[in-house]
Amino acid sequence: MLTTLIVIAVIVAVVLFVIVGAYNRLVALDQRADQSFADIDVQLKQRQDLIPNLVETVKGYATHERATLDAVTQARAAAAGATSVNDKVQAENMLTASLGRLFAVAEAYPDLKANTNYLELQRELSDIENKLAAARRFFNNAVGEFNAVRRQFPTVLFAGMVGFGADKPFFDVGEGDRAAMTAAAPKVSFTA
Amino acid sequence: MGAVGLQTHIWANNTRSILLLAGFPVLMVCIIYGVQLILMGFGFLPGTGRGLGDDMALAATWLGGTIPTALVIAAIWFAMSYFGSQTMIDLMTGARKVERKSEPELYNLLENLAISRGLRTPTLRIVDSDSLNAYATGLHEGQYSVTVTRGLVNTLSRDELEAVLAHELTHVINKDVRTMVIASIFAGIISVIAELVFRGLMYSSGGSRRDDNRNALPLVLIGLAFAVIGYALAIVIRMMLSRTREYVADAGAVELTKNPDAMISALRKIEGRSSLKGPDELQQMFLDNQPDGRGLEGLFASHPPIQERIDALVKFGGGRDPGPWNGEAYAPEPSPWDTSVPAAG
Numbered sequence: 001m002l003t004t005l006i007v008i009a010v011i012v013a014v015v016l017f018v019i020v021g022a023y024n025r026l027v028a029l030d031q032r033a034d035q036s037f038a039d040i041d042v043q044l045k046q047r048q049d050l051i052p053n054l055v056e057t058v059k060g061y062a063t064h065e066r067a068t069l070d071a072v073t074q075a076r077a078a079a080a081g082a083t084s085v086n087d088k089v090q091a092e093n094m095l096t097a098s099l100g101r102l103f104a105v106a107e108a109y110p111d112l113k114a115n116t117n118y119l120e121l122q123r124e125l126s127d128i129e130n131k132l133a134a135a136r137r138f139f140n141n142a143v144g145e146f147n148a149v150r151r152q153f154p155t156v157l158f159a160g161m162v163g164f165g166a167d168k169p170f171f172d173v174g175e176g177d178r179a180a181m182t183a184a185a186p187k188v189s190f191t192a
Numbered sequence: 193m194g195a196v197g198l199q200t201h202i203w204a205n206n207t208r209s210i211l212l213l214a215g216f217p218v219l220m221v222c223i224i225y226g227v228q229l230i231l232m233g234f235g236f237l238p239g240t241g242r243g244l245g246d247d248m249a250l251a252a253t254w255l256g257g258t259i260p261t262a263l264v265i266a267a268i269w270f271a272m273s274y275f276g277s278q279t280m281i282d283l284m285t286g287a288r289k290v291e292r293k294s295e296p297e298l299y300n301l302l303e304n305l306a307i308s309r310g311l312r313t314p315t316l317r318i319v320d321s322d323s324l325n326a327y328a329t330g331l332h333e334g335q336y337s338v339t340v341t342r343g344l345v346n347t348l349s350r351d352e353l354e355a356v357l358a359h360e361l362t363h364v365i366n367k368d369v370r371t372m373v374i375a376s377i378f379a380g381i382i383s384v385i386a387e388l389v390f391r392g393l394m395y396s397s398g399g400s401r402r403d404d405n406r407n408a409l410p411l412v413l414i415g416l417a418f419a420v421i422g423y424a425l426a427i428v429i430r431m432m433l434s435r436t437r438e439y440v441a442d443a444g445a446v447e448l449t450k451n452p453d454a455m456i457s458a459l460r461k462i463e464g465r466s467s468l469k470g471p472d473e474l475q476q477m478f479l480d481n482q483p484d485g486r487g488l489e490g491l492f493a494s495h496p497p498i499q500e501r502i503d504a505l506v507k508f509g510g511g512r513d514p515g516p517w518n519g520e521a522y523a524p525e526p527s528p529w530d531t532s533v534p535a536a537g
Binding site: 028 | 198
């Protein structure tokens, strides 16, 4: 009788230990993903702060590009107003695309291209874009890890009960970026 | 549980390190027990006069006294290295302290990383050497120091240098210097005991004995087996521990910089160019340290091969491996917007 009780107690203790351990791992990974999203946010905010400057500078030279400039301003306003992760991802992809168009348009204005202020802004934005790419990659990695651990056995059995019932969303690249990537994919041919 | 990403990779290696570290006391018990058996076999310690099993049981009861003694010796040894190691290391490598004024860019990189983790900025040192290497030293707060070679500063790009500094800073954050000092002290004590045993055996082979033990041969052979296995395992465990700490530091560098590619290309650049002289304890803390010879180096190397470290970063950190470095610059990142936008600057 006593032995049975001890065996049951040991089994319960082991199960509890596994559950607590798995839960703590999930909490740590969840926290880590949220934290790395904050790192993306910092870069996004910095980018938004630079854009009014850029628009003003371009306005002084490229007076006929009102539509492009307005698109950038609107995209920035949308990005600044976005709150949820999905909205942010969409708004920021719009902003990236409109910035790309703005820089393409600017190619036609030699005076603008020689402006030191413009060059400095372009350099800073390019730097932020690189950091953003790194932060996004890290975030997606953290999200992927959280999702994978959440779905592992035996965690998956109780993850839903403790508030980790759903996968975290990734920070997706925009449709335009994806199309560009597909187009630029290297072609491999084995025929001579 | 298997690693599926950077954090689980770090967890897995940390668990491994704890298990490895726990192996040292076990090994020490084994080797002390082995020594006792040998001494009993030669008659320096009194046996029971009965069977082999009784003699071995008697030797086991002595462990209650010998193990605390060994631990006290370990503690004294640790205290000595705790207070003396930094000075010794500085004297041996010729590293000199640099201030913000003389190396502003390098210093700022390190300071920014330290601030992001709420650490006091470690002392920055430079060794005037053309080889590409770096190491962290210091056993307690205020003593922490990160050292890089001049060659490293000259060869690596800003991002790569940041990754290397982050790797060393992770060693500091994880207190790996202390872990490795503890490991080397245990390994040191075990190898001293083993050496005494082997020398003692050589000299005493023709000497006189106080009283003969009936089980002399089996006792000596069993004791010798314990001593040899304990000695070999101590070295292997020490090196395995060092290798797991390197994986954690690589992963930690990605955590800090968010850039697995920079860590990978930094490793590619130091590959085969990292040879730097230093005492054993210090070489374990090097950014890279490959044994000169080939063969069993997998077991006795303090660092994993560069390729395996890169593979881990690709697998768990989502990095991209540009392939071995040929001395020229790697292709720059493509412009984030359009191909029509020229690279700024």
